[in-house]
Amino acid sequence: xxxxxxxxxxxxxxxxxxxxxxxxxxxxxxxxxxxxLVGSNAAGKTTLLHLISGLLKPSQGEVQVLGExxxxxTHFRRQLGLCPQKEALYxxxxxxxxxxxxxxxxxxxxxxxxKKAQEAIEKVRLSHKIHQKIETLSKGMRQCVKLAQAIAHxxxxxxxxxxxxxxxxxxxxxxxxxxxxxxxxGATILITSHNLKELEELTDxxxxxxxxxxxxxxxxxxxxxxxxxxxxxxxxxxxxxxxLACDLLSYNDITGIEIQEKGILVHTQDFExxxxxxxxxxxxxxxxxxxxxxxxxxxxxxxxxxxxxxx
Amino acid sequence: xxxxxxxxxxxxxHLFQNRYTMLFVAISFLPVLVCIFFQIYPEMAQNxxxxxxxxxxxxxxxxxxxxxxxxxxxxxxxxxxxxxxxFSILSYRFLLGFILLFGLCCLGSKAIGExxxxxxxxxxxxxxxxxxxxxxxxxxxxxxxxLAIALLPLLSMFFLIFRSxxxxxxxxxxxxxxxxxxxxxxSVFLFIGMFKGGLYLALLYAFxxxxxxxxxxxxxxxxxxxxxxxxxxxxxxGQRTGYMSSFWDAAFVLVCVSFxxxxxxxxxFDKKEFSFS
Numbered sequence: 001x002x003x004x005x006x007x008x009x010x011x012x013x014x015x016x017x018x019x020x021x022x023x024x025x026x027x028x029x030x031x032x033x034x035x036x037l038v039g040s041n042a043a044g045k046t047t048l049l050h051l052i053s054g055l056l057k058p059s060q061g062e063v064q065v066l067g068e069x070x071x072x073x074t075h076f077r078r079q080l081g082l083c084p085q086k087e088a089l090y091x092x093x094x095x096x097x098x099x100x101x102x103x104x105x106x107x108x109x110x111x112x113x114x115k116k117a118q119e120a121i122e123k124v125r126l127s128h129k130i131h132q133k134i135e136t137l138s139k140g141m142r143q144c145v146k147l148a149q150a151i152a153h154x155x156x157x158x159x160x161x162x163x164x165x166x167x168x169x170x171x172x173x174x175x176x177x178x179x180x181x182x183x184x185x186g187a188t189i190l191i192t193s194h195n196l197k198e199l200e201e202l203t204d205x206x207x208x209x210x211x212x213x214x215x216x217x218x219x220x221x222x223x224x225x226x227x228x229x230x231x232x233x234x235x236x237x238x239x240x241x242x243x244l245a246c247d248l249l250s251y252n253d254i255t256g257i258e259i260q261e262k263g264i265l266v267h268t269q270d271f272e273x274x275x276x277x278x279x280x281x282x283x284x285x286x287x288x289x290x291x292x293x294x295x296x297x298x299x300x301x302x303x304x305x306x307x308x309x310x311x
Numbered sequence: 312x313x314x315x316x317x318x319x320x321x322x323x324x325h326l327f328q329n330r331y332t333m334l335f336v337a338i339s340f341l342p343v344l345v346c347i348f349f350q351i352y353p354e355m356a357q358n359x360x361x362x363x364x365x366x367x368x369x370x371x372x373x374x375x376x377x378x379x380x381x382x383x384x385x386x387x388x389x390x391x392x393x394x395x396x397x398f399s400i401l402s403y404r405f406l407l408g409f410i411l412l413f414g415l416c417c418l419g420s421k422a423i424g425e426x427x428x429x430x431x432x433x434x435x436x437x438x439x440x441x442x443x444x445x446x447x448x449x450x451x452x453x454x455x456x457x458l459a460i461a462l463l464p465l466l467s468m469f470f471l472i473f474r475s476x477x478x479x480x481x482x483x484x485x486x487x488x489x490x491x492x493x494x495x496x497x498s499v500f501l502f503i504g505m506f507k508g509g510l511y512l513a514l515l516y517a518f519x520x521x522x523x524x525x526x527x528x529x530x531x532x533x534x535x536x537x538x539x540x541x542x543x544x545x546x547x548x549g550q551r552t553g554y555m556s557s558f559w560d561a562a563f564v565l566v567c568v569s570f571x572x573x574x575x576x577x578x579x580f581d582k583k584e585f586s587f588s
């Protein structure tokens with residue numbers, strides 16, 4: 001049953017490419033606002049976006065967007081915008097021509113479409129290149145052209161596949177603000193990114209995919225609560241740390257130590273006891289400690305925890 | 312309707328950014344050059360046949376008797392092609408039966424395949440337009456492009472051959488044959504182009520079936536579009552031979568072929584899954 005706020009609903013969704021698994025048994029409901037789609041390479045992020053946009057037909061299960069079947073429906077596409085990962089552009093056309101004609105295909109008159117295209121191009125900060133041919137643009141600018149065609153008709157649902165890749169920091173900052181603005185206006189945005197830090201800045205809701213399976217879904221803070229184990233990791237940077245590692249292993253609460261490039265990562269069952277013990281340990285020997293910090297509970301560490309450190 | 316026209320415009324965008332289109336526009340003027348050549352050297356526009364003693368006209372021929380290397384006597388008969396024949400043969404054999412056949416083969420088979428490769432087809436699929444409209448608009452864009460490529464050389468040949476006193480009926484009849492030919496070739500190649508390696512399949516079909524196999528047996532000919540186009544052209548100039556179909560029978564077959572291929576193509580395109588990853 002679709003909840004009141006869910007715009008996109010998938011039920012037991014699977015997609016196979018011959019013998020290769022794209023997506024397996026993904027059931028999720030995506031409400032309004034920004035949702036991040038996290039996963040390593042070949043996790044099935046693009047496949048999921050293509051299934052939601054109706055470009056691919058599910059091998060099993062179903063996808064409903066605004067209550068309509070994604071593959072067979074056409075009406076929901078008035079509300080849909082997709083910025084694909086692949087460069088799907090006509091190189092010999094100008095930015096304005098390309099965005100205008102695609103906007104026209106949403107049922108607008110050529111005049112309306114041109115106006116909307118100009119607004120969208122302005123939004124992605126490409127106005128100064130509006131009459132330039134696409135083949136002459138840089139990768140970041142082409143990315144903006146793809147985004148402009150996706151937002152020109154003011155869609156209620158926006159699917160963004162690695163949209164910030166190739167953009168410079170200023171443009172990235174501006175686009176993030178644009179996505180926040182669209183989400184506040186009631187849009188549903190599903191965004192994939194390899195850069196988890198960027199994703200964390202955009203949203204607190206994530207869907208984590210790993211090898212085609214959905215392994216977590218929800219707010220980052222809630223997922224972090226589930227992964228309490230993470231809290232008990234302390235990173236120590238400095239010199240002569242192998243000796244410290246040997247000393248630490250004699251304590252019962254220490255469950256493991258990882259030797260890292262700049263220091264060591266200590267796993268403990270009792271974070272408090274460990275913290276109290278540290279000053280005594282450091283006064284006994286000259287360890288030359290540069291930095292001690294608990295492993296931050298950011299999206300990246302959560303992702304590593306969720307996928308079991310295999311990536 | 313608005314959506315259909317926009318889709319049609321998009322498809323023209325695609326066709327005119329294809330490098331083959333301009334190439335075929337240029338090549339389509341080659342028959343015009345041949346036509347100019349015949350105007351300069353009219354004696355070249357004639358055919359010579361051997362007539363043997365068992366044929367009735369043998370004794371009336373004025374030409375000297377010659378013998379084959381095996382000693383069989385024959386006389387040579389020279390027939391000068393009339394203007395109508397030159398126009399029909401040049402416009403069929405060169406323009407429609409060769410240049411447009413291979414032109415539409417390349418353009419038609421790439422109309423869908425290349426858009427899948429470029430990823431631009433997904434841009435169409437993401438709009439609120441059904442796939443039937445996309446397919447039909449592609450077919451129409453291809454047919455109109457084929458006609459646009461053919462029209463200027465056809466007109467040039469017509470005025471070069473008939474000058475100002477030309478019989479426009481033959482011109483319009485030829486345009487009718489072109490419409491049917493381009494329509495049927497477009498529908499076949501658009502359908503083939505939907506599948507992976509469509510260009511190669513289309514080239515194989517065009518070269519080995521439409522161009523070569525038809526020359527082998529009369530029965531095989533009946534399964535090729537080129538046979539019906541040839542029948543229409545030769546019926547037009549009154550040179551239809553035994554195995555050929557009549558003008559209207561051939562026209563009917565071509566309309567049926569186009570219709571069936573379009574319906575079949577729409578059904579496949581509507582359900583086919585394209586990968587844009």
